[in-house]
Amino acid sequence: MSFVEVLGATVMGIGVALSLIAAWGLLSFPTALARMHAAGKPASLGLSLTGLGAGLAAESVSLTVLGAMLAFFMFLTAPISAHMLGRAAYQAGQAPNLHHDDLAGVTIPVDVAPQPGERSISGWHLIPLVIIWVVLWRDAGVGVWIGGLLAGLFVEVIRRTGRPNGTFSPGAMVVFLVRYSGMIVASNARVAWEVISPGNQIREAIVAVPLRTDSLRVALLVSNAITHTPGTLTVELTEDPLVVYVHLLHFKSVAAARDDVARLEELVCRALNEPVPV
Numbered sequence: 001m002s003f004v005e006v007l008g009a010t011v012m013g014i015g016v017a018l019s020l021i022a023a024w025g026l027l028s029f030p031t032a033l034a035r036m037h038a039a040g041k042p043a044s045l046g047l048s049l050t051g052l053g054a055g056l057a058a059e060s061v062s063l064t065v066l067g068a069m070l071a072f073f074m075f076l077t078a079p080i081s082a083h084m085l086g087r088a089a090y091q092a093g094q095a096p097n098l099h100h101d102d103l104a105g106v107t108i109p110v111d112v113a114p115q116p117g118e119r120s121i122s123g124w125h126l127i128p129l130v131i132i133w134v135v136l137w138r139d140a141g142v143g144v145w146i147g148g149l150l151a152g153l154f155v156e157v158i159r160r161t162g163r164p165n166g167t168f169s170p171g172a173m174v175v176f177l178v179r180y181s182g183m184i185v186a187s188n189a190r191v192a193w194e195v196i197s198p199g200n201q202i203r204e205a206i207v208a209v210p211l212r213t214d215s216l217r218v219a220l221l222v223s224n225a226i227t228h229t230p231g232t233l234t235v236e237l238t239e240d241p242l243v244v245y246v247h248l249l250h251f252k253s254v255a256a257a258r259d260d261v262a263r264l265e266e267l268v269c270r271a272l273n274e275p276v277p278v
Contacts, residue, residue, distance in 0.1 A: 002059065004056055004057075004059050005056075005057050005059060007053075007056055008053045008054065008055070008056030008057030008058070008059075009053065009057050010053070011049050011050075011052055011053030011056060012049070012050050012053030012054060012057060013053075014046075014049050014053075015045070015046045015047065015048070015049030015050035015051075015052075015053055016046065016050060017046070018042040018043070018045055018046030018049065018188065018192065019042070019043060019046035019047065019050065020046075021038075021042050021046075021191075021192045021195050021196065022038045022039060022041075022042035022043035022046055022195075023043075024038075024195050024196070025037070025038025025039075025042065025191065025194070025195040026038050026039060028195060029194075029195075029202070030097075030202065031094065031095060031096060031097070031204065032089040032094035032095065033086055033089055033090065033094070033095050033204065033233065033235070033247050034202060034204060034249060036082055036085060036086045036089065036233055036247075037191050037194075037231070037233055037249055038191055038195060039082065039085075040078055040079065040081075040082035040227055040228070040233065041184075041187050041188050041191045041227075041228065042188050042191055042192055042195075044074050044075060044078040044228075045184065045188050047070070047074060048067075048070060048071030048074050048075070049071075051066070051067035051070040051071065052064065052067035052068060052070070052071055053067070054067060055067040055068075062135070062138055065135055066135065066136070066138075069132065069135065069136070075184070075228065078227070078228075079223075079224040079225070079226075079227035079228060079234070080224060082227045082233060082234075083223065083224070083227060083233075083234045083235070083237075086233050086234070086235040086247060087235050087236055089235075090103065090206070090235050090236075090247075095204070095206070095247075097204065098204050098205055098206060099203055099204060099205045099251050100205035100206065100207060100251055100254065101205065101206045102206055102207055102208035102245060102254075103206045103208065103235065103236060103245045106208075106236075106238075106245075125152075125155075125156060126149075126152045126153070126156055127152075129148070129151065129152035129155055129156075130145065130148040130149055130151075130152045131148075132148075133147065133148030133151055133152065134148050167272075167273045168271055168272050168273055169270060169271060169272070169273050172267075172270040172271045172273075173271040173272075175267070175270070175271070176267045176268060176270070176271040179267060180225060180228070180267075183225075183228060183229045183230065184228045184229075186229075186230045187228055187229055187230040187231070190230045190231060191231075191249075194249065201250070202249055202250070203248075203249070203250055203251045204247065204248065204249060204251065205247070205248045205251030205257075206235060206245055206246065206247050206248070207245070207246050207248060207251070207254050207257040207258065208243050208244075208245050209243065209244050209245070209246055209257065209258050209261040209262075210241060210242070210243050211241075211242040211243065211244060211261075211265060211277075212262070212265065212277030212278075213242065213265060213269055213274060213275070213277050214242065215269075215272070215274045216239065216242070217272060217274075218265065218268050218269055218272055218274050219237060219239075219242045219244065220237070221268045221271075221272065222244065222261065222264055222265050222268050223237045223244045225264060225268065226244065226246055226261065226264065229260070229264065231248055231249040231250050232246050232247070232248060232249075232257075232260070233246070233247040234246060234247075235247050244261065246261065262277075265277065
């Protein structure tokens with residue numbers, strides 16, 4: 001076996017192990033919100049590593065690219081689904097025995113659709129969408145390129161109905177992604193340890209963290225990133241004022257939870273070229 005095949009098999013093995021740990025966590029964790037930590041962390045990384053490892057083991061560039069895309073979209077979408085499922089679980093009364101609950105009695109406003117924007121179709125968005133389409137089809141025929149262009153235009157038309165995206169700082173974004181990657185690894189390791197250790201000390205709580213920024217896009221990225229940081233899961237985000245409600249597996253104090261989110265908020269503000277709150 002070549003080195004790449006051995007590497008691929010190793011990555012696949014780690015991915016399968018994480019997926020098994022996630023399944024074990026779904027059975028062993030005591031509450032629905034605690035189980036969301038297992039479903040949203042080891043399961044996501046496990047599936048991503050399995051797909052990436054399969055491409056490496058096959059020594060196929062196209063399959064490796066597909067595996068990398070799988071990992072990208074998994075970490076892009078998994079926090080959103082975990083947020084919505086955690087929110088539904090809480091509203092259904094599936095969060096008993098919380099040591100602290102700032103969400104109790106809070107009236108959550110009805111979601112309102114964003115007002116249409118005036119943005120034009122962006123080539124910086126359209127071109128990557130077309131390339132992703134072609135890679136997924138694994139065919140560079142004219143029909144596939146035309147299909148990708150039409151699909152990309154459709155996505156861009158939908159995007160124009162949303163709110164402005166704003167700018168970002170490439171250097172600060174790299175710093176955020178590196179730090180965030182480290183958080184993902186630490187988060188998976190912590191949840192995996194909680195699953196396999198017989199005497200885990202789970203102490204659940206929901207803490208309200210008022211955000212210091214007034215930028216909705218910062219709030220959205222912070223609330224999604226929280227789901228892949230160690231021991232935390234977003235269950236609610238209110239817009240006026242901007243407050244994120246965080247479920248903790250290991251509650252220590254309200255101040256400690258808010259300090260952790262504040263550091264993440266600062267990283268996101270720098271990455272998105274927003275004023276850093278003081």
